[in-house]
Amino acid sequence: xxxxxxxxxxxxxxxxxxxxxxxxxxxxxxxxxxxxxxxxxxxxxxxxxxxxxxx
Numbered sequence: 001x002x003x004x005x006x007x008x009x010x011x012x013x014x015x016x017x018x019x020x021x022x023x024x025x026x027x028x029x030x031x032x033x034x035x036x037x038x039x040x041x042x043x044x045x046x047x048x049x050x051x052x053x054x055x
Contacts, residue, residue: 015049015052016050016051016052017051019050020050021050025048026048029046029048033046
């Protein structure tokens, strides 16, 4: 069973970037946390929301 296209369109309008994210974009965030550049990052929650912060 898929998502209702009308509901999906309404949800995407509420996202500041205007669209849903892709698996590749989420993978990029995960990759960032696996690199030496993020060695000093600790105790954080990384929100991959396209700017949508509250549901």
